[in-house]
Amino acid sequence: MSNPVLAQPPISKPNCQSNCGGIEIPYPFGIGTGCYINDDWFRIMCDNSTGNPKPFLNRTNLEVLEISVEEGTLKVRNPITFSNCSNKPISSQTANLEGTPFAYSQKNIFTAVGCGVMAMITSNSSGYTISSGCSSQCNISTNRSDTCQAALPSSLSAFNTSFQDYGNYRTQSSCHYAFLADRDWFGNNSTNFSAIREMDYVPVVLQWSLFHSTTDVFGSYFRPNFTIRSSGPGRAYCLSYNDSSSINESSRLDCSCAGGYKGNPYLLDGCLDINECELPGGDCFEPFICVNSNGGYGCYQPKSNSQVKVIFIGIGSGLGFLFLLIASWWLYKVIKKRKAIKQKAKLFKQNGGLLLEQQLSSGEVNVEKIKLFNSKELETATDHFNVDRILGQGGQGTVYKGMLTDGRIVAVKKSKVVDGGEVAQFINEIVILSQINHRNVVKLMGCCLETEVPLLVYEFIPKGTIYQYLHQQNEEFLLTWKMRLRIAAEVAGALSYLHSAAGFPIYHRDIKSTNILLDEKYRAKVADFGTSRSVSIDQTHLTTIVHGTFGYLDPEYFQSSQFTDKSDVYSFGVVLVELLTGEKPVSLARSSEARGLVTYFNFSMEENRLFDIVDARVKEEGVTEDILAVATLAKRCLELSGKRRPGMKEVAMELEGIQKSVQASKLQHKQEEVEYVRNEVTGDCPWDVASESTGSGLEGVISSSKDSLPLLSL
Missing domain, CATH: 1.10.510.10 (Transferase(Phosphotransferase) domain 1)
Structure with missing residues (x-):
């Protein structure tokens, strides 16, 4: 049977190393510059110093054992904590993942081995203390070690392991140890504790997340609670949502290949179609034949001549229906455009457009200084007149802060009501402000007559009233x-x-x-x-x-x-x-x-x-x-x-x-201070005689002092 995927899906970026020591390195992780996402935490270092290449997670120095794009996890080596065990260190430092895109997964389980001991796992993450643990019991006569297990606290990014005596079981010479390990791995090794005791590390599962503050997948920006689909033949769906339990309480991004596709959803066109016809159970029963399609497959009966005629009739009917549909859509667009033109004309008249045209024709308004904005431009500038953009409210209307497409900050005034009197005031304000050119009068930049209520656009004055x-x-x-x-x-x-x-x-x-x-x-x-x-x-x-x-x-x-x-x-x-x-x-x-x-x-x-x-x-x-x-x-x-x-x-x-x-008074005060300082400096000094004989030295000092006075703060 041939490969059910039409082409082998890529796991890393083009021209990037995708393997280190037999372990695949899928994007957004990567080896080398430009091969990982724009977050240094996802950089992988491939260590060849021992002759046996090993991948390590950058900045944490954790050895990577496996990376899963589908599940958003990676396995790393995590140390075992020993106490009172021969040939073993007293304690081992576990990785602190606070402030990283990684956290310890709930797929791990905490296990303690010992005789009469209570093992605790404690974390001070997120500003408060969380803990979990278990206690093991044993027969004091045999002093045989027992095991206990405890679930992992949620959102764990750092922890410490400690041991306490439990009841009267523990002996001073007993060896006990505890570790956090992958549940699946532990299930395969749970009966062989003597082998685990000889280890220094066990595999642990970390969950990883991409956040918008450091992520640019597909070159797109994602809003919270928003699903997107990548371009190209591949189909990848990404869900962006706020995750208050995650790192930095930021917006998290999870991607996966759509049904019928397989590959790396974090790569552009990284998901390729699966040929379901070549999968077990994907065949069709006779006389139907299986035909693969993007994202799925279908079962079709071989066509006879009569069926061909039916197909041609169906195609003709379909084309006729398509033509009717296109004609209906075009007619709808024409009618909608005409309605929009009529609505704009109505609003133009309603908002005093005719009155403004009358003023323009009379030559009273300086047309060159007034720009007619369209409604869409001002809606975008004010974020659809968001209440958070309100600068102030008064008897004439509400003023919003906005930013035009060229980057200029403006103040947009929106009238509260629309009636004859308010429209007249609106046009009156345009006429008056168009004639004013003074540095201490707010400048009118333009107006909009296409909206339900009239709008004026002023220069933005930032410091309030x-x-x-x-x-x-x-x-x-x-x-x-x-x-x-x-x-x-x-x-x-x-x-x-x-x-x-x-x-x-x-x-x-x-x-x-x-x-x-x-x-x-x-x-x-x-x-x-x-x-x-x-x-x-x-x-x-x-x-x-x-x-x-x-x-x-x-x-x-x-x-x-x-x-x-x-x-x-x-x-x-x-x-x-x-x-x-x-x-x-x-x-x-x-x-x-x-x-x-x-x-x-x-x-x-x-x-x-x-x-x-x-x-x-x-x-x-x-x-x-x-x-x-x-x-x-x-x-x-x-x-x-x-x-x-x-x-x-x-x-x-x-x-x-x-x-x-006031300015002259302060200037005189400053001059008197300078004169006083000059007299103090020149009163009994040896250079007084030289100044009198030359007639220039002291005069130069005085002149320089007076010249500098206007630069002083008044």
């Missing part, structure tokens, strides 16, 4: 007085630009600390223009439905519904007080009269008790005159009458002046 740093516990980073002053100046500059330097005035209408973000260098970025409005140059105000956040809302706007640039000034004044005091705009922790921060602040200013509410860090780092200057500016911004408030341009200029004053 100033609200988080002012009002939430953040021990890793605290806002210094210098940073607060700089943030205030940057926000004021951005609002001044929106009010007066843009193409035409833009009112933000929702300035608050949660809408001021910080980039990687902690520079301020004004965000969320969903309620913003642009006005013509000759307009002085907007009459709208009142929008805003309680605690920041301009009381004059609340009463009149007329929003002006001074309404943004009022909201900025609240943010300025937040930066000074570290207090929330509204807090139930304060008294009923002072729950509103504006009232609390104005009262403290009138009572000349400003520094009772100023943040401790501001008082520690700031100069009194500078703090009073900022507080006075904030009070002017919070005037009830909008006409008495300064414009944002004036506010920005005053903050820049205060900021420069």
